[in-house]
Amino acid sequence: MPRPTKQSPERGSARTRLLDAARDIIRAKGFAATSVDDLCRAADVTKGAFFHHFGSKDALGVAAAYYWAETTTAFFAAAPYHAPADPLDRILAYVAFRKAIIMGEIAEFTCLVGTLAQEVYASAPDIRDACGRSIFGHTATLEADIEAARRDRGIISDWTAESLARHTQAVIQGGFVLAKAGNDPELARESLDHLDRYIRHLFHVTEEDAK
Amino acid sequence: MPRPTKQSPERGSARTRLLDAARDIIRAKGFAATSVDDLCRAADVTKGAFFHHFGSKDALGVAAAYYWAETTTAFFAAAPYHAPADPLDRILAYVAFRKAIIMGEIAEFTCLVGTLAQEVYASAPDIRDACGRSIFGHTATLEADIEAARRDRGIISDWTAESLARHTQAVIQGGFVLAKAGNDPELARESLDHLDRYIRHLFHVTEEDAK
DNA sequence: GGTTTAACATACCATACGGTCGGTATGTGT
DNA sequence: ACACATACCGACCGTATGGTATGTTAAACC
Structure with a gap:
């Protein structure tokens, strides 16, 4: 209150x-x-x-992770990438959206909970778990579209929707690490291009489909 | 001395x-x-x-990043993944090797310079740059094999060897972030399976080739 | 209208921190 | 033999840190 x-x-x-x-x-x-x-x-x-x-300071860390989860959930829920009718188009639009919002200062587009988890995972388990819930809660929002796209196209695969959703997050987080190490946001965008190509491959998108 | x-x-x-x-x-x-x-x-x-x-403490941070670069360079130079005659096989062996060494405690297999860069990139530029040199020096060791594999197979692509080498690093680093956030090393291995699949796709490896 | 309670504000504390400084022991070159 | 440099020791310093204790204010509730 x-x-x-x-x-x-x-x-x-x-x-x-x-x-x-x-x-x-x-x-x-x-x-x-x-x-x-x-x-x-x-x-x-x-x-x-x-x-x-x-x-305590640690309690603020936990609260900050939850606050991040809330605000980003609202942000992504309101984002335009949900518009396409085809679930695969929504997935690709998500990747494109993640790429589009990489701009400005590094500290402004990188992920709080990724940074936080990486730093305190061993010394502050409660903060780490709050970060984990934020990250994996977000990946879960992709799973329905991935699963739907797979069923739509009758894809038989040795990967799961959960796994691909997590991999998407890994590429994003890894791109942030490279962008920081190289002090260049383009490094984060670059990996998203590879991710886009990979997803199109998994769903058998050909050159003709793209038109 | x-x-x-x-x-x-x-x-x-x-x-x-x-x-x-x-x-x-x-x-x-x-x-x-x-x-x-x-x-x-x-x-x-x-x-x-x-x-x-x-x-100073920061100077130790810089030295630690260089020390990491030296020891990991020697470690990967001596690793068995260089054995295959086909450069593409060496690339895939590299990915498999990176997956194989993910074991034991998280702090034992994760990357010092990735963690360090992520934490101090804005406040200690000299440490960040030392981390960057370590990471991108390592990606450079993959470029020759990627370029050779591409020439061998006459692949015409809209991606460069440098870009794919960096993406490989991004997936590895991102896997570490997820492993820490979820407190589960399997999360890091999982993304390497996707990376393996992606690389096989880029080089047109079919099911029959695999035999 | 009096009491309770949430929401602050201010002064303060013990400790842990990065860093300094004077000193010693052990070579090493001449 | 003597000067000099390197490698190390350990007491000390000023400050910044996370955290606490006590006080104040104003809205909420009975």
């Missing part, structure tokens, strides 16, 4: 502002390098407010 | 022991969460020794 604050009722509650700050700062600096004071400064709240809303 | 130490001449110099400790601890906890004292304790050296060999 958030309540409008006196100083900035329009900017959202302190809790939301802290989560927004966490999203931006952790993506840029990593979780351990982001201090509680950093977050309070960015969100323009005091430490008292921070520890009122979150029991 | 390392010199045998009094207390443990057989364990290698303090510098090497610190770099080994850095490899293991940073992969498990991340760079920022790894303190200089952690490293000194694990390497059984004092803080004086640490700052004698490395000007």
Whole structure:
């Protein structure tokens, strides 16, 4: 039950502002390098407010992962790639959409929960699990289309819809890693072209089909 | 010029022991969460020794990335996947090899420079660049085989050898991210199966060829 | 209208951190 | 023999860190 604050009722509650700050700062600096004071400064709240809303820094990490899951779920649900009638077209539109939103600064298009999980998977299992739920919850949204496309075309395969959905995520996450290491967003886009080609192959899309 | 130490001449110099400790601890906890004292304790050296060999913690990060590049280069150069006469077979053997070495604890098979780059890319450009050199230096070792395989088979493609080599790395790195998020090494292996299938497709490997 | 409660704010604390500094032991070249 | 360099030791320092204790304000509930 958030309540409008006196100083900035329009900017959202302190809790939301802290989560927004966490999203931006952790993506840029990593979780351990982001201090509680950093977050309070960015969100323009005091430490008292921070520890009122979150029991610890780790608890904020968990909350940030859930917040990421919520906001990205809404973002992808509202995205235009669901429009095509053919499920395979929706899958390819998804890949194209993922490629299209790779722009601007690296910290702005990369994945919070991927970064976070990679960093804290061994030392903060609760944060890791929250990240896992966000990632695999997202892959699950692709499975229905993959399965439908497979049935539509009578594809007999040694791969499952779950597996291909996860692979899609792996390519995206791996592209982010390369983009960061090479300091070049194009490296992330490049792998999505290979993924697109791979998916067309799995569903036997030929040159003639493309027209 | 390392010199045998009094207390443990057989364990290698303090510098090497610190770099080994850095490899293991940073992969498990991340760079920022790894303190200089952690490293000194694990390497059984004092803080004086640490700052004698490395000007700062960041300098150790850079050195660790170079050390990783050196040791992995030697490791992959000595690996058996170079044996096949056909370059395409070497490429597929590489993918199979990468899959085979995914075993044991997650921190033992994942990539130091991938983790490191992802964490510090924005705040420590020198570490990031060292990681980039390690990753892209490794992808370069695949390019010759990819190019040779393409020429051998007269493949006309809209992808380059460099691009496919980088995509291979992206799939591996992305698999590591998923393995960490899901706390399951199988997630990393799974994507390598898709990569294998994709490469066979690019080089027109049919079921009959496989025999 | 009084009490409770959520939502902050402020001052403070113990510790852990990266880094420094003066010193010592052990070669090494002349 | 002596100067010099390298490798290392360990006490110390200033600061930043996560976290706490106490206080304040204002809306919500009875």
